[in-house]
Amino acid sequence: MTDDLFKRFDEDGYVVVEDAIPGDQLARVQAAFDRVEEETRPAWLERIAKDKSRGSYGVGPDAHVVEPILDQDDVFIDVMENPVTIALAERMQGPDMMMIDNALHVKPPGKVAHTRWHKDSKIWEHDVNEWDASDRAAWENMRVCETPYHKIKIFFFVYDVDFDTGPFSVVPGSHKWDEQEIPRYEDLNEMPNHVRITGPAGSAILWNGRIWHTAMDNTDDKARRLLLYNYTHFGQKQYDWCIPKGEFRERLVRERSPLCKQLLGFERMTR
Numbered sequence: 461m462t463d464d465l466f467k468r469f470d471e472d473g474y475v476v477v478e479d480a481i482p483g484d485q486l487a488r489v490q491a492a493f494d495r496v497e498e499e500t501r502p503a504w505l506e507r508i509a510k511d512k513s514r515g516s517y518g519v520g521p522d523a524h525v526v527e528p529i530l531d532q533d534d535v536f537i538d539v540m541e542n543p544v545t546i547a548l549a550e551r552m553q554g555p556d557m558m559m560i561d562n563a564l565h566v567k568p569p570g571k572v573a574h575t576r577w578h579k580d581s582k583i584w585e586h587d588v589n590e591w592d593a594s595d596r597a598a599w600e601n602m603r604v605c606e607t608p609y610h611k612i613k614i615f616f617f618v619y620d621v622d623f624d625t626g627p628f629s630v631v632p633g634s635h636k637w638d639e640q641e642i643p644r645y646e647d648l649n650e651m652p653n654h655v656r657i658t659g660p661a662g663s664a665i666l667w668n669g670r671i672w673h674t675a676m677d678n679t680d681d682k683a684r685r686l687l688l689y690n691y692t693h694f695g696q697k698q699y700d701w702c703i704p705k706g707e708f709r710e711r712l713v714r715e716r717s718p719l720c721k722q723l724l725g726f727e728r729m730t731r
């Protein structure tokens with residue numbers, strides 16, 4: 461079962477895991493998400509009244525985005541180190557995973573896609589020669605694919621995402637294609653062989669950052685609500701605004717697990 465999942469992840473460049481967030485935690489995630497969405501909505505509305513441009517993760521008239529999210533509630537840190545998704549991701553990425561950014565993402569009903577078909581990275585693989593001997597040995601013990609991934613993004617469905625809810629969509633297998641240019645389509649649905657990724661609340665999508673992807677128009681009568689986490693390798697660039705600082709950082713250093721501190725980019729955990 462798991463072997464099949466890793467094979468699909470490697471060949472298709474993405475995989476969906478249902479129930480990644482267990483039921484009791486999902487209720488806490490939803491409560492925290494709803495609160496943050498409510499509290500930040502006035503500022504988002506003010507922004508889009510003045511400025512129609514799109515920023516990071518498509519923030520703008522078609523998407524309400526809050527980043528970073530970790531300092532808004534500790535449950536968002538728990539999701540960053542979700543044991544199910546991290547255990548899967550590190551067997552494709554290696555022992556030195558680190559989070560580089562995170563966001564809360566609301567795509568209100570009736571809004572058009574906040575992005576076009578694109579890929580996030582130029583490369584799909586991590587060069588094992590960039591690791592020291594102990595990381596290379598750890599990789600040999602954990603790996604389930606030939607070549608470690610450079611970047612894995614993990615999106616969590618906070619509420620159900622259906623075909624019409626502007627789902628995150630991909631072209632399976634495109635993460636390994638040589639083409640540098642992605643064809644432009646006015647109608648995003650014209651992309652051949654694309655897949656709209658749907659699922660119930662609590663599901664997670666793990667995907668290689670080089671896969672061709674987009675969001676679709678939200679033609680549903682409900683919002684799409686996701687938590688987004690982006691992981692590369694320890695020591696690589698993190699977005700400064702996503703690095704916890706000051707007293708928040710000190711508390712995390714005192715309270716959180718070695719894995720969490722590695723994912724935050726503070727220090728490598730020992731294995």
Ligand SMILES: O=C(O)CCC(=O)C(=O)O
Pocket residue numbers: 565575580613627628629673674675676
């Ligand atoms: O919101 C979406 O579904 C698209 C996300 C995206 O384009 C990205 O993470 O690079």
